[in-house]
Amino acid sequence: MAIFGWIVLTGVMVVLSIGWCALAAFSLGPYTIGGVPNSLLKKVYVLSLGGILGFGWWFLIIKHAPFTIVLN
Known part of the structure; x- marks a missing residue:
């Protein structure tokens, strides 16, 4: 459930970041x-x-x- 929430939050932040860049420009x-x-x-x-x-x-x-990426 935490990963799903993180994915949704990241998606919302992508939209807000693109929107802010367009408005600022x-x-x-x-x-x-x-x-x-x-x-x-x-x-x-x-x-x-x-x-x-x-x-x-x-x-x-x-x-x-909510996750960790480990490289061996």
């Missing part, structure tokens, strides 16, 4: 929804924060996998 244009200009520093900050959070979640998913 297409929404970090010159203006936000409110019409306020985005600065280059703000774009770098958002991409860095998203990358750090995404890497952290993937690290936790892989670290807490």
Whole structure:
């Protein structure tokens, strides 16, 4: 059951990661929804924060996998 849950969680994270990459690529244009200009520093900050959070979640998913791969 733990392996099934891990597979589902990994699938959800794949979808969220792809979705975030698509949103980041297409929404970090010159203006936000409110019409306020985005600065280059703000774009770098958002991409860095998203990358750090995404890497952290993937690290936790892989670290807490309910199985172990052993190579002899």
